[in-house]
Amino acid sequence: MSTEDFENASVAPDGQPAEEQPVWRQEYPIDWSASEYVTRREFTRLLLVTSFAFVVGQAWIVLSSLAKKVSAAQPPRVEIATVDQVPVGGSLLFYYPTDNSPCLLVHLKIDQYVAFNQKCTHLSCPVLPEVDQGRFHCPCHEGEFDIQTGVPLAGPPRRRLPQVTLEFANGRIYATGIEEGVA
Amino acid sequence: MRRSPFSRSQRSTIVLGIMTLVLLLVILQLWLFTATMEAYLGGNDNIVVPGLVASLVCLLLNFGLFHYLRNLER
Numbered sequence: 001m002s003t004e005d006f007e008n009a010s011v012a013p014d015g016q017p018a019e020e021q022p023v024w025r026q027e028y029p030i031d032w033s034a035s036e037y038v039t040r041r042e043f044t045r046l047l048l049v050t051s052f053a054f055v056v057g058q059a060w061i062v063l064s065s066l067a068k069k070v071s072a073a074q075p076p077r078v079e080i081a082t083v084d085q086v087p088v089g090g091s092l093l094f095y096y097p098t099d100n101s102p103c104l105l106v107h108l109k110i111d112q113y114v115a116f117n118q119k120c121t122h123l124s125c126p127v128l129p130e131v132d133q134g135r136f137h138c139p140c141h142e143g144e145f146d147i148q149t150g151v152p153l154a155g156p157p158r159r160r161l162p163q164v165t166l167e168f169a170n171g172r173i174y175a176t177g178i179e180e181g182v183a
Numbered sequence: 184m185r186r187s188p189f190s191r192s193q194r195s196t197i198v199l200g201i202m203t204l205v206l207l208l209v210i211l212q213l214w215l216f217t218a219t220m221e222a223y224l225g226g227n228d229n230i231v232v233p234g235l236v237a238s239l240v241c242l243l244l245n246f247g248l249f250h251y252l253r254n255l256e257r
Contacts, residue, residue: 018191033191040198044249047205051245054212058235061223065231121224159225180226 075177080105080115083171091129093118096164096175103164104129104136105173106147113173115164116150122157136161194255201248208241215241 010030012021018034019026029035080094086107094115096103102118106129116136118126125140135153136145143155150161167174189197219234 033195037191037195037198040195040202041252044198044202044205044252047202047209048245048249051205051209051212051242054209054216055235055238055242057216058219058231058238061219062231062235065223065228069228162226 076175077167078175079172080175081173083168083173086113089131091131094175097178102126103175105164105166106131108147113166114148115166115175116145116161117164117178119161120157121152121159121161122155127161189255197255198252201252205245205248208245212238212241 012018012025014021018029027038029038076097078096080096081092086092086105088107088110090107092105094103094105095101096115103115104118104127105113105115107113108131116127120127120138120140120143122138122141122143125138127136127138127143127145129147130137131147134147136147136150138144138155138157141156143157144153145151145157145161146153150163152158152160162178162180164175165177165179167176215234215238219230222230
């Protein structure tokens with residue numbers, strides 16, 4: 001049996017070659033080799049769609065980056081507490097810049113306050129301040145962050161906690177912006 | 184109708200080669216996407232536009248390869 005005969009083991013009812021058959025018959029062939037070809041081609045088409053989806057994802061990152069820059073252009077200045085409201089070693093939960101962004105104000109020493117976003121940079125569990133040990137602790141996966149800088153010290157987190165910049169005026173503490181950054 | 188210059192088994196080999204190239208490019212895009220997302224969530228915005236451009240180039244290459252594949256059947 002020649003190669004040509006082997007490739008055309010099945011003959012269409014009208015006796016015409018495979019290339020001259022209607023599309024539906026070409027797309028659903030009987031012969032194994034033809035079926036394999038169509039399967040590979042269709043898988044390649046699926047990969048093409050996946051490739052397009054990745055480009056859409058990348059475009060989404062660019063758009064959300066631009067949106068973040070626009071919204072961060074004028075960070076709101078929000079009063080979060082008075083200086084005597086939080087004792088040394090204590091902390092206060094507040095929301096900044098939106099109601100969906102829990103943050104922690106921590107009073108480390110006299111006249112030394114820090115504030116960070118409370119979401120762990122690993123999987124967004126709330127971190128807990130442990131001032132005496134100088135760290136934020138994430139109980140979900142034992143992540144740890146430096147309480148003064150927000151830099152990850154241990155566990156799965158690799159990015160530092162976003163820091164809330166603070167301003168003091170007339171015995172009041174104001175949140176004025178968010179500083180994000182890699183460790 | 185003009186017949187393809189390649190036999191079916193030859194076309195099967197070609198489609199396998201093209202499929203492998205497209206698969207490699209898609210894996211590269213996956214890596215680009217995760218790296219860009221990681222950098223973006225870490226506050227580094229410098230990489231997002233080059234990441235989009237690189238991914239777009241991969242898509243165009245994939246489209247070109249698939250287009251060549253379609254032409255093989257005509």
